[in-house]
Amino acid sequence: TPSEQPELHQMVEILAQRAELPKPRVYIIETDTPNAFATGRSPSKGAVAVTTGIMHMLNRDELAGVIAHELAHIKNRDTxxxxxxxxxxxxxxxxxxxxxxxxxxxxxxxxxxxxxxxxxxxxxxxxxxxxxxxxxxMLIQMAISRSREYVADATGAKILGNPLPLATALEKLEAGVHQHPMAANPSTSHLYIVNPVLGGIGNLFRTHPQTAKRVAALRALAQQNPGTEQVVFAR
Incomplete structure (x- = not known):
C-alpha cells in the first residue's frame, strides 16, 4: 500500500504521469530473486509487480529505469x-x-x-x-516477445529521460537471477524484465533478447541523445 511503501508508489505515480498513463496497481512479491513485470491488457487495467529482491539490489535510479520499462509494456499494450x-x-x-x-x-x-x-x-x-x-x-511467438522487449527498453528510457539506469539495472538483474533462480513457468517468462527460466527450454525458446545486446542498445541510445533530461526523485 502507499502507506507501507510511499517511495515506491510515488516513483510509479511520477513515471506514470510522464508516460501519460493512469497510475497502475502496485504489487510487491516476497522473494530474493530480483525481477519485475507488468500486466494488464489496457492502460486502465495495468499493474506493476516488483520483488523485494529487486528493491534491495538496485539503487533508486536503476529501480526507476525498471519501472519505466514496465510502464512502457503497459503503454505499448504488450500484454x-x-x-x-x-x-x-x-x-x-x-x-x-x-x-x-x-x-x-x-x-x-x-x-x-x-x-x-x-x-x-x-x-x-x-x-x-x-x-x-x-x-x-511458437518460435514466431518468442520472436515477437523479444522484439517487444527492445521496444519497451527504448520507450522506458524515454519515459525516464535516460537509458543508462536501465542498462546498469539489467546487468545487475542478469547476475541476480543466476544467484537466486526463480521457479517461474516458461509460459509466463515473457512477463519478466529478464528471462527467469535458466537452462533447458529457457535457452531453447528465449522470450528475451540476450541482456548484453539490450544493454548495448541502451548505451547506444544514450550516445545518440546525450542531452535528455532525466526525472529526479527526492532522496
Whole structure:
C-alpha cells in the first residue's frame, strides 16, 4: 500500500504521469530473486509487480529505469500483443493436432494404389508439416516477445529521460537471477524484465533478447541523445 511503501508508489505515480498513463496497481512479491513485470491488457487495467529482491539490489535510479520499462509494456499494450500471439500459436497447434488425428482415423486418406505410387512419401511430408507447424508458431511467438522487449527498453528510457539506469539495472538483474533462480513457468517468462527460466527450454525458446545486446542498445541510445533530461526523485 502507499502507506507501507510511499517511495515506491510515488516513483510509479511520477513515471506514470510522464508516460501519460493512469497510475497502475502496485504489487510487491516476497522473494530474493530480483525481477519485475507488468500486466494488464489496457492502460486502465495495468499493474506493476516488483520483488523485494529487486528493491534491495538496485539503487533508486536503476529501480526507476525498471519501472519505466514496465510502464512502457503497459503503454505499448504488450500484454495484449503477447496474448494474441499466444492464442494464434495455440490455435495452430490445436488445428495441427486435429488434422493429424484425422489422418490417423481415416487410414491416412490414401488407397493401396496411392501408397504404391508414392503416397507414403506424401503422408510422411504431411506429418512433418503438422509436427513442425506448432513449433514454427511458437518460435514466431518468442520472436515477437523479444522484439517487444527492445521496444519497451527504448520507450522506458524515454519515459525516464535516460537509458543508462536501465542498462546498469539489467546487468545487475542478469547476475541476480543466476544467484537466486526463480521457479517461474516458461509460459509466463515473457512477463519478466529478464528471462527467469535458466537452462533447458529457457535457452531453447528465449522470450528475451540476450541482456548484453539490450544493454548495448541502451548505451547506444544514450550516445545518440546525450542531452535528455532525466526525472529526479527526492532522496
Amino acid at each position: 495484449l500483443i503477447s496474448s494474441v500471439a499466444a492464442t494464434v500459436a495455440g490455435a495452430i497447434a490445436m488445428l495441427a493436432d486435429i488434422v493429424m488425428w484425422g489422418f490417423i482415423f481415416s487410414g491416412f486418406g490414401g488407397s493401396d494404389e496411392e501408397e504404391e505410387g508414392g503416397g507414403i512419401g506424401e503422408m510422411v511430408g504431411g506429418f512433418l508439416t503438422l509436427m513442425l507447424a506448432p513449433i514454427g508458431a
